[in-house]
Amino acid sequence: MTKQTLDQKLAILSDAAKYDASCASSGSIKRDSRDGKGLGSNEGTGICHAYAPDGRCISLLKILMTNFCIYDCTYCVNRVSSNVPRARFSVDEVVKLTIEFYRRNYIEGLFLSSGIIRSPDATMSDMVLIARKLRQEENFRGYIHLKTIPDATPELIAEAGLLADRLSINVEMPSDAAVREHAPEKDPSQIRKAMGDVRLRKEAANDKSHTGKRPPRFAPAGQSTQMIVGADGSNDAQVLGQSTRLYSSYKLKRVYYSAFSPIPDSSAKLPLISPPLQREHRLYQADWLLRFYDFQLDEITSVTPDGNLDLDIDPKLAWALAHREMFPFDVNRASREMLLRVPGFGVKTVTRILTTRRHRMLRYEDLIQMGASMKKARAFVVAGGWTPGTLTDSANLRARFAPPPEQLALF
Amino acid sequence: MYRAEISSIGAAIAWRKAARGFLSNAIPPEEILWGEGAVVPDLFGQEATAPPIGEFKVPRSFVALADHVVWHSDPSRFARLYALLWRMRRERGLMSDRGDSELAHLRRMEKAVLRCKHKMKAFVRFRELGDPEAARRSFAAWFEPTHHTVEPTATFFVRRFADMDWRILTSDVCAIFESGDLRFEPGRPKPNLPDDANEQLWVTYFRNIFNPARLNVQAMQSEMPKKYWKNMPEAAVIPDLVASAPARARAMAEAAPTLPPLRAARVQAQLPAANPWWQGTVGDLPNAINACTRCPLHENATQAVPGEGPPSADLMIVGEQPGDQEDLIGRPFVGPAGQLFDQLAAEVGLSRTTAYVTNAVKHFKFTAKGRRRLHQRPNGAEIAHCQVWLRAELEQVQPKLILALGVTATEALLGSGEDILRRRGSIEYRADGQPVLITLHPSYILRLPDPTLRARAIENLRADLRLVDGWLAKSVSDQQKATV
Numbered sequence: 097m098t099k100q101t102l103d104q105k106l107a108i109l110s111d112a113a114k115y116d117a118s119c120a121s122s123g124s125i126k127r128d129s130r131d132g133k134g135l136g137s138n139e140g141t142g143i144c145h146a147y148a149p150d151g152r153c154i155s156l157l158k159i160l161m162t163n164f165c166i167y168d169c170t171y172c173v174n175r176v177s178s179n180v181p182r183a184r185f186s187v188d189e190v191v192k193l194t195i196e197f198y199r200r201n202y203i204e205g206l207f208l209s210s211g212i213i214r215s216p217d218a219t220m221s222d223m224v225l226i227a228r229k230l231r232q233e234e235n236f237r238g239y240i241h242l243k244t245i246p247d248a249t250p251e252l253i254a255e256a257g258l259l260a261d262r263l264s265i266n267v268e269m270p271s272d273a274a275v276r277e278h279a280p281e282k283d284p285s286q287i288r289k290a291m292g293d294v295r296l297r298k299e300a301a302n303d304k305s306h307t308g309k310r311p312p313r314f315a316p317a318g319q320s321t322q323m324i325v326g327a328d329g330s331n332d333a334q335v336l337g338q339s340t341r342l343y344s345s346y347k348l349k350r351v352y353y354s355a356f357s358p359i360p361d362s363s364a365k366l367p368l369i370s371p372p373l374q375r376e377h378r379l380y381q382a383d384w385l386l387r388f389y390d391f392q393l394d395e396i397t398s399v400t401p402d403g404n405l406d407l408d409i410d411p412k413l414a415w416a417l418a419h420r421e422m423f424p425f426d427v428n429r430a431s432r433e434m435l436l437r438v439p440g441f442g443v444k445t446v447t448r449i450l451t452t453r454r455h456r457m458l459r460y461e462d463l464i465q466m467g468a469s470m471k472k473a474r475a476f477v478v479a480g481g482w483t484p485g486t487l488t489d490s491a492n493l494r495a496r497f498a499p500p501p502e503q504l505a506l507f
Numbered sequence: 508m509y510r511a512e513i514s515s516i517g518a519a520i521a522w523r524k525a526a527r528g529f530l531s532n533a534i535p536p537e538e539i540l541w542g543e544g545a546v547v548p549d550l551f552g553q554e555a556t557a558p559p560i561g562e563f564k565v566p567r568s569f570v571a572l573a574d575h576v577v578w579h580s581d582p583s584r585f586a587r588l589y590a591l592l593w594r595m596r597r598e599r600g601l602m603s604d605r606g607d608s609e610l611a612h613l614r615r616m617e618k619a620v621l622r623c624k625h626k627m628k629a630f631v632r633f634r635e636l637g638d639p640e641a642a643r644r645s646f647a648a649w650f651e652p653t654h655h656t657v658e659p660t661a662t663f664f665v666r667r668f669a670d671m672d673w674r675i676l677t678s679d680v681c682a683i684f685e686s687g688d689l690r691f692e693p694g695r696p697k698p699n700l701p702d703d704a705n706e707q708l709w710v711t712y713f714r715n716i717f718n719p720a721r722l723n724v725q726a727m728q729s730e731m732p733k734k735y736w737k738n739m740p741e742a743a744v745i746p747d748l749v750a751s752a753p754a755r756a757r758a759m760a761e762a763a764p765t766l767p768p769l770r771a772a773r774v775q776a777q778l779p780a781a782n783p784w785w786q787g788t789v790g791d792l793p794n795a796i797n798a799c800t801r802c803p804l805h806e807n808a809t810q811a812v813p814g815e816g817p818p819s820a821d822l823m824i825v826g827e828q829p830g831d832q833e834d835l836i837g838r839p840f841v842g843p844a845g846q847l848f849d850q851l852a853a854e855v856g857l858s859r860t861t862a863y864v865t866n867a868v869k870h871f872k873f874t875a876k877g878r879r880r881l882h883q884r885p886n887g888a889e890i891a892h893c894q895v896w897l898r899a900e901l902e903q904v905q906p907k908l909i910l911a912l913g914v915t916a917t918e919a920l921l922g923s924g925e926d927i928l929r930r931r932g933s934i935e936y937r938a939d940g941q942p943v944l945i946t947l948h949p950s951y952i953l954r955l956p957d958p959t960l961r962a963r964a965i966e967n968l969r970a971d972l973r974l975v976d977g978w979l980a981k982s983v984s985d986q987q988k989a990t991v
Contacts, residue, residue: 151726344875462606
């Protein structure tokens with residue numbers, strides 16, 4: 097076999113990483129290299145340096161250290177039984193690629209994941225070595241996200257957390273049964289223990305010692321996880337239930353939902369449908385309502401007929417349509433909590449409404465000016481010069497938002 | 508009529524200076540013609556004749572707005588800003604009125620500048636100019652911003668790329684950073700920058716990180732408009748990627764094998780159901796408890812929390828179930844309730860280290876509420892499923908006395924947890940004759956909102972704990988009598 101070039105390896109190992117949904121580079125501590133002794137900065141907010149034609153942001157150099165893997169997870173293109181071409185970066189190659197890409201302003205940093213070779217510990221210690229070289233030899237101050245191997249020893253995860261901005265451990269599937277079926281070598285309780293360990297270490301790193309000295313920061317951008325949606329039979333209520341528990345148990349920054357996408361050389365066990373992108377989108381919307389709009393899980397899931405979110409309309413609109421007796425709200429009087437429940441009003445719009453109405457009465461036109469989507473909101477609010485009248489309760493209200501029925505092909 | 512020429516380099520400071528001059532001389536907006544020029548004019552050095560109107564304070568939010576809007580490419584920006592400033596003399600709350608249409612226009616301009624700055628941070632592509640082995644490497648980029656954003660964005664590149672020399676060249680203004688010093692020069696025509704081998708690697712990465720099954724050109728273009736493409740090396744391959752995506756996705760689907768039914772998993776999941784009483788060695792018990800999937804609680808908890816303590820302890824303390832901290836750490840009674848218990852036990856001279864401490868239910872049961880986990884009492888079925896482990900622990904330790912904390916423990920040990928407040932402080936016996944001292948659970952005490960009730964409950968628990976030593980001493984002497 098001829099030796100692979102760096103370009104060939106990069107092609108294989110970035111292709112292998114493209115099913116990872118995460119690419120955020122935000123939420124970490126601020127750093128820069130103004131002292132002239134290092135390279136890179138972190139501004140708190142992430143930067144998307146390019147967009148792929150699938151519409152997804154490219155912020156980090158997202159690669160696998162290797163796509164050789166001893167595990168046989170059915171949904172994964174890199175499982176041991178797959179026939180994809182294999183490659184493996186050396187530690188120095190990953191370091192060099194990261195630094196050279198960063199200097200040319202292509203990326204915000206590195207997202208490193210890996211297939212599991214030899215043993216979980218051997219794989220994890222190579223990943224830690226890469227992060228250590230970047231931080232200590234190259235004085236790299238950009239973003240590092242390490243996908244940790246849950247079975248690795250806690251000491252390795254502890255070191256990873258001191259070097260990386262963010263750690264993630266994938267729960268992979270919405271239920272333990274699905275993990276056991278599709279990823280037989282992975283142990284759901286081991287995954288949870290690893291997440292719990294990260295939370296405890298992060299909390300311990302926040303406690304000042306009796307001398308007032310702060311221990312070194314541990315994964316300052318927190319931890320995240322990824323769940324594959326649409327590969328097993330779980331419904332959205334189960335998916336969201338799982339993520340709510342993950343948020344509360346391990347204080348996760350994000351749960352990523354990855355619509356199961358057909359992979360080359362797929363396993364016979366998984367459906368090869370086009371990825372349920374709309375479902376993924378609705379799950380993110382619902383996740384957002386849970387985290388930023390103070391919705392409770394059962395409020396969102398109780399308005400779904402079969403535990404699955406409505407694909408035609410967003411979850412907030414679905415909730416409002418099912419609770420029309422509560423509407424319309426008066427934008428000049430309603431509380432912040434109530435306004436946040438109006439479809440078409442975002443957090444920013446609500447803040448603008450609240451600051452402006454201290455000075456004067458709000459009219460319908462003002463709401464448009466403030467960025468509210470009145471096409472959605474008009475049926476649910478009262479404002480100066482506007483009342484929805486019978487619109488709120490009209491029978492065809494849902495039809496105004498849902499896309500028109502499609503003529504099915506005859507053949 | 509007055510005329511103000513604002514230079515293209517240093518516009519923010521020049522506009523502020525000019526506006527302050529006009530305003531303090533009470534010159535209304537309609538009498539000023541604003542222009543853009545390369546020269547910095549000295550506007551009011553000598554000419555100002557009208558008496559100043561005195562100090563005029565503007566809200567900080569206006570300064571922030573103006574500092575962005577001055578970089579917009581619209582020639583009317585200076586006049587619009589000044590007109591708003593003029594109005595602000597009379598309309599006090601103007602800056603917080605989100606419905607004002609002129610302010611809204613300026614906000615949109617500000618947003619356009621912020622977006623342009625952001626896109627510049629993202630889409631500038633450096634090429635290496637000099638020797639890669641040099642102590643200070645050198646890079647350059649050609650960029651075409653929509654607004655005049657080179658100057659306000661340059662500091663970002665200073666913070667990020669301080670250990671190398673770089674220049675961002677545009678036809679508007681050029682930012683040049685050499686040996687740690689930043690300077691601006693007038694714009695220039697597009698230069699020929701040398702090829703850079705890393706650019707090919709970057710294009711390879713861009714090609715392969717794209718998933719053809721998720722093609723969404725509209726989402727890409729809304730964030731990366733075509734106007735930026737010609738200076739981004741990776742954009743050259745986009746048309747080919749888009750055109751070949753449907754065929755690639757189809758090929759993946761057609762190459763796929765057919766599917767087995769998904770129900771096999773459900774059958775497998777029922778396997779560990781039966782197995783009424785556990786039989787194993789002492790050392791295996793914690794692992795066996797950890798692997799327990801007898802009830803659904805294991806799916807949500809981090810780990811099972813087995814009991815701990817001397818295997819031949821005289822006293823066994825049984826609590827309800829692990830809480831948030833116990834669930835993460837994997838040891839019983841380390842959370843707030845455990846700490847209260849330790850404190851009260853120490854007060855009556857009872858040491859927890861000599862006792863075996865465990866819970867009636869080994870997995871944490873909770874509901875997730877936002878970022879918190881709210882404890883939930885285990886139900887009868889969960890208590891019943893977990894009996895296996897409690898029983899195994901009882902058989903191994905064979906304590907002389909069991910201390911049942913609260914309703915759940917009492918139910919698990921004696922079959923019923925009803926009427927706990929009346930039964931507390933008394934000893935009842937299990938079917939096999941083991942004595943159980945019933946008392947309150949410390950977490951029940953922690954949840955009592957009324958301070959007097961809480962104080963009384965604490966006193967009760969303390970009194971119950973005092974009974975423990977007496978009972979243990981009595982049972983030892985009873986045994987001695989029996990053996991004699």
